[in-house]
Amino acid sequence: MTTNTVVSVSGLEKTYGKANERQYTALKGLNFTVDSGEFVGIMGASGSGKTTLLNMLSTLDTPTKGDVVVNGHDVTKMRGNQLADFRAQEVGFIFQDFNLLESLTAEENIGLPLALKGTPSKVMDQAIHEVAETLSIADLLQKYPAELSGGQKQRVAAARAIVHHPAILMGDEPTGALDSTSARELLDLLTTINEQQKMSVLLVTHDPFSASFCQRILFIKDGQIGSELRRGDQDRSTFYQGILNELGTFNE
Amino acid sequence: MLGKLALAGIKNRRRDYLVLLAGLTMSAAIFYMFANLATNQAFLKANAAISSANVIFGFGAVLLILITVVYIMYANSFLLSMRQHDYGLFMMLGATRKRVGELVFLETLILGTLATAIGLVLGLLMSKFLVGFLLNMLGLHLSHLTAVYVPAIVATGVLYVGLFILASLFNLIKLTRTTVLKLLHSDELANQPKVKPLRQMVQGVLGIGLLAAGYWALADIKALQLLAIPIGLVTITLGTYLLFRATILMVIRALRHTGWAKKHLNGFLLGQLNFRVHNYTRMLTIVSLLFAMALGAITVGSGYHRQLPMMAEKIGTYTVAVHDKTAREQKLIDQLHIAHQATYTQKRQGKTVYYNASELTATPVELRAHSNSGNMNDQKLYTESLTKFKKSGISDLDFLSLALGKVGAYAPKILTAKQFAKQSGTVVMVTTVRVKNLQQDLPALKKLNKLETARFSQPGTMTVGNYQNYEMMLAFFGGLEFIGYFLGIAFLAMLASCLMFKILSGAPGDQRRYRMLYKVGVRQSLMRHGIAKEIGILFLIPGIMGVIDVLFGLQMFKPLMAAPMSPYLGIGSTFLIFIGLYAIYYLITLALYWRIVLPQAPND
Numbered sequence: 001m002t003t004n005t006v007v008s009v010s011g012l013e014k015t016y017g018k019a020n021e022r023q024y025t026a027l028k029g030l031n032f033t034v035d036s037g038e039f040v041g042i043m044g045a046s047g048s049g050k051t052t053l054l055n056m057l058s059t060l061d062t063p064t065k066g067d068v069v070v071n072g073h074d075v076t077k078m079r080g081n082q083l084a085d086f087r088a089q090e091v092g093f094i095f096q097d098f099n100l101l102e103s104l105t106a107e108e109n110i111g112l113p114l115a116l117k118g119t120p121s122k123v124m125d126q127a128i129h130e131v132a133e134t135l136s137i138a139d140l141l142q143k144y145p146a147e148l149s150g151g152q153k154q155r156v157a158a159a160r161a162i163v164h165h166p167a168i169l170m171g172d173e174p175t176g177a178l179d180s181t182s183a184r185e186l187l188d189l190l191t192t193i194n195e196q197q198k199m200s201v202l203l204v205t206h207d208p209f210s211a212s213f214c215q216r217i218l219f220i221k222d223g224q225i226g227s228e229l230r231r232g233d234q235d236r237s238t239f240y241q242g243i244l245n246e247l248g249t250f251n252e
Numbered sequence: 253m254l255g256k257l258a259l260a261g262i263k264n265r266r267r268d269y270l271v272l273l274a275g276l277t278m279s280a281a282i283f284y285m286f287a288n289l290a291t292n293q294a295f296l297k298a299n300a301a302i303s304s305a306n307v308i309f310g311f312g313a314v315l316l317i318l319i320t321v322v323y324i325m326y327a328n329s330f331l332l333s334m335r336q337h338d339y340g341l342f343m344m345l346g347a348t349r350k351r352v353g354e355l356v357f358l359e360t361l362i363l364g365t366l367a368t369a370i371g372l373v374l375g376l377l378m379s380k381f382l383v384g385f386l387l388n389m390l391g392l393h394l395s396h397l398t399a400v401y402v403p404a405i406v407a408t409g410v411l412y413v414g415l416f417i418l419a420s421l422f423n424l425i426k427l428t429r430t431t432v433l434k435l436l437h438s439d440e441l442a443n444q445p446k447v448k449p450l451r452q453m454v455q456g457v458l459g460i461g462l463l464a465a466g467y468w469a470l471a472d473i474k475a476l477q478l479l480a481i482p483i484g485l486v487t488i489t490l491g492t493y494l495l496f497r498a499t500i501l502m503v504i505r506a507l508r509h510t511g512w513a514k515k516h517l518n519g520f521l522l523g524q525l526n527f528r529v530h531n532y533t534r535m536l537t538i539v540s541l542l543f544a545m546a547l548g549a550i551t552v553g554s555g556y557h558r559q560l561p562m563m564a565e566k567i568g569t570y571t572v573a574v575h576d577k578t579a580r581e582q583k584l585i586d587q588l589h590i591a592h593q594a595t596y597t598q599k600r601q602g603k604t605v606y607y608n609a610s611e612l613t614a615t616p617v618e619l620r621a622h623s624n625s626g627n628m629n630d631q632k633l634y635t636e637s638l639t640k641f642k643k644s645g646i647s648d649l650d651f652l653s654l655a656l657g658k659v660g661a662y663a664p665k666i667l668t669a670k671q672f673a674k675q676s677g678t679v680v681m682v683t684t685v686r687v688k689n690l691q692q693d694l695p696a697l698k699k700l701n702k703l704e705t706a707r708f709s710q711p712g713t714m715t716v717g718n719y720q721n722y723e724m725m726l727a728f729f730g731g732l733e734f735i736g737y738f739l740g741i742a743f744l745a746m747l748a749s750c751l752m753f754k755i756l757s758g759a760p761g762d763q764r765r766y767r768m769l770y771k772v773g774v775r776q777s778l779m780r781h782g783i784a785k786e787i788g789i790l791f792l793i794p795g796i797m798g799v800i801d802v803l804f805g806l807q808m809f810k811p812l813m814a815a816p817m818s819p820y821l822g823i824g825s826t827f828l829i830f831i832g833l834y835a836i837y838y839l840i841t842l843a844l845y846w847r848i849v850l851p852q853a854p855n856d
Contacts, residue, residue: 060771081775088773099768101520103527108519115519116774121511160772 006168006200007034007057012066014052014223026052028223029066034168037198039191041205041214043247049223050204054172057202058091059083071167088116092161092169096176098153100145106156107132107141113164131159135189151182158186162193168200169193175210187213208247212240219246258355261338268334272327273367278749279323280371280412285379285742286316287404289735294396296731312739315485315545316746319538321415323750324364326535328419331360332426339427349428356427357420364416372408376400386737390557391694392730456498462491471807480808492797493537500536500793501529517774517782524765524786528758535754536794539747543798546743547830548805552819553736554826555809556729559817561690564722566631569618569650570684571693572700572717577683581703585685587696592618592686598655601677605655605662610669613638618686619645642666653716654682656708690722732812744830748837755787755841759848770851783845791838799827 012030017023026049034040044050055061056068059075068075071090078086092113093099100109107128114124132138135155145153154174161169171190175183191213194201203214211217213236217229229246231239262269289295290309339352380399387394466487473480504526513519525532565571570592574581585593594615599606616635636645645651646664655662667675687693697719726733766779806819813819 058771081777084770084773084775084778086773087771088775091773093771095771099771101523101765101768103523103765104520105523108523111514111519112772115514115516116772116778118515121514124514 004036005033006036006038006071007032007202008067008069009033009057010067012053012056012068013064014049014056014061015064026223027056027063030220030223030225032218032225034200034202036200037194039194039201039203039213039215041203041211041217042220043206043208043211043217043243044220045206048220050206050220051172053220054170054202054204058093058170059087088113089164090167092164092166094154094157094161094169094171094174096173098145098150098157098177100153100157100160102145104144105141106137106143106145106148106159109145109156110141110159110163112160117164127163128159131163134193135159149182150178151185154178154182154186155189158189158193162197162199165197166199168202171201171203171205173205173207173210174203175205175207183210208240208243211243212236217243217246255355257342258338258359261335262359265334269363272331273363273370275749275752276324276327276364276367277371277374278745279320280368280408281375281378282742282746282749283316283320283411284372284375284404284408285382286312286739287407288375288379288399288401289738291403291407292396292398292401295394315541317411319542319746319750320411322534322538324412324415324419326754328360328423331363332423335359336427336430353424353428356423360420360423361416364419365413368409368412368416371412372405375408376405382738382741386734386741390730390733390737391698392726392734394731394734452498452502455494456502459491459494459496459498462487463495464491466491467804467807470805471810473808474811484805484808488801489537489541492540492801493533496533496536496793496797500533501526504529517769517778520769521782521786524762525789531754531758532790535750536790536797539751540794540797540801542743542747542750543794543834544801544805546740546747547798547827548740548802549736549738549743550740550830551736551802551806551823551826552809552813553733553738553740555813555817555819555821555823556733556736558691558822559813560725560729560733561694561722563817564718564725565690567721568718569620569633569648570686570717571690572685572697572704572719573654574683574685574700574704575656575680575708577681578703581700584696584700584703585683588685588693589688590685591688593683594618595681595683596654597672598680598682599672599675599677600655600662600680601675603662605664606672606675606677607664607666608669608672609638609666610672612641612666617641617645617648617651619648620650638666650717654684656716684717686718690718694722744833751790751837752841752844755790755845759845762845762849763851766849767851776850779850780846783849784842787842787845788838791834791841795831795834 010031012027013025014027015023015025030053042050042053052061056063057070057075059078063076066076070086073086073090075083075086087093100106101112104112110128110131111124114127119127128141129138132141135158137152137155137159140148140152140156145156148156154177158174169190174190175186178186187210190201190203193199201214203210205211215231219226219228227246229242234242290313296309335356339356342352342355343349376399383397383399386392387397466484469476469480469483469487476483504522507513508519508522508526513522574585577585594617596611596615597608616638618633618635621632621634646666652662652664655664687697690697701717701719701723766783769779806823809819
């Protein structure tokens, strides 16, 4: 493992069901790495194992076999509080359904990861306002999630995901519940964050448009990595065509 | 077909329905227990020392009905929130509003009737058990008290079924007027209460004013008579509600802007409380009232229980007098914790009882001082010289009673040892015993008194000794003591099911929120602490308010518990036991909540 690798997955397997029951293997020996500062997409049809993979990476689920190393931590060896702390400090999440706490204001939602760390309130305020500027939600901070549109909610969720400068930002279909304008805005923001803050981003999606913002795309099929596509110097719309072509052949 | 679907929906949410049914059943059972006492005129007439007990029960019933109405409203909204998604789905699939309305109506009514029926059976069993247990524990005999009392069964049945019919109608109207879309997306929407400082100030001041008026009404019960109770009930209920409404929200708002709110899950806790404060104020008001009534009733009950022996002890000079004690009686006397014991030889001749002066000098008869202060604690025991005793002490009622028979039937006469030896007559040895603590020796004293009265039947209401004084007082106040304990336990159970309900009905929403926190990386221990704090606050606020209510409300019993009794005497231990029970109840609720709400880590 080189120092600039932020995620390293080797021989990852996940089997559901107990030994004496009917078993289903969702992941069959996955291997890949994500370099620091990279913007990687994971694509695949429904049931291909995308979400299972993300759950392994984010420690919400444990693998049956294999290793997952995130920012130098072997997450398969962690237990209890270590897992919680890992999620709180090393990873930022954006979910399809936002996962904002409706009883807290946008500001309080964003501040949550810092509060968990016990950050002094002045430092916290500063960090919240910085990230709010970046995501242009400074004027929304006092509002409750119910008062925000879907796009605004997802930007607040993104702010919460990066406010504590995690090693990697993981998104699970973050544009899934957004209209096309909001989706494009969010993806542009993720690109900006990735470029300016050198934050690694891992995006799980089945939407080719979202995927076209990535630098590299891994295609998963039946629990294995089927192929890989690099953007290189192509512009986004060319890459988008490339992805569509790949999907066309990949799914056959 | 739709009926089948509805049934399948219920099956899927078995646990929720079980909670709902259990809560309603408990409520009906408790109402029956109360109605059993309140409507039993024969029991009240025979056992309540005061005629106003009847009226107190009347107000108690009104209050309980109000609480029941609110309780059923809660239960109903819980039911509706569980079902509206399903019903929305049925409508989306093409079921007519009329058909769905019928289903809602039937479901509510069936559930309610079932709960009432089970509740009545449970109430009967609980009454039987509790009545037996309490009477046994308190050593009371109350006439006309039965577990099965038909008018109470009718009253409970009519009230509950009536309320459920209303609830069904309400559900019917509500569901048929809401749009399908709203039904489908009925998940909790944030309703953030708006803060209007001036209005809150007014509410707060008004609340405190009403509370003060209520406390004053209870304290001034002598002047206001029975009017004090309805005044107190209305003003304290409203006052508590307004005060909670005004202050809780303000405190939360203020705390939210502090640095404390930005540490760990504190902000989330405040957000949670703020989010639900409107629902909570009503619930907290009811719980604080129930808490106050449960604690107050038990305090009064235990006050009588503890203080009746204390008071009896202060009346006469000896606890029991035994004439020509048998071996069995001696055995019982040996079990007592004796503070003073004397044995005198009597010789009875005609209408005179002769005593030996040398015996009276050796162990002088104890006498009780009379005090004008009205405080029985000032009436100390003393002895006097034989010469003095011949003039004054000899006419002491307790001493006269040693002769047995009607007071004044025998005249005591003291002879010198020589004269006494010559005096002819029936010889009777009388032993007087004064115990250290009447309460402590009650069982042995009871047996001793039984043996003694069996051998020497006493005419009329003549009492000999403090033990008999105690029995007489028990006959007079025992009914109140029993009612106090009984109601206390009933209210405590009601409080328990009320809080439980409210808290559990919030659990599904919390499940989602804690799942989110879990994903974001909140430690399990932090979530546990957060829940413990949140539920702790929900228990603490009504607890504090309830204790304050009781401290003021006990004033009401001052006329009934005159010196040396006092409604405030020794309440510390009662409070401690009660708070202990409340704390145990908190821990149970907390454990339940943890189990429902906390997400399981994959490794566990």
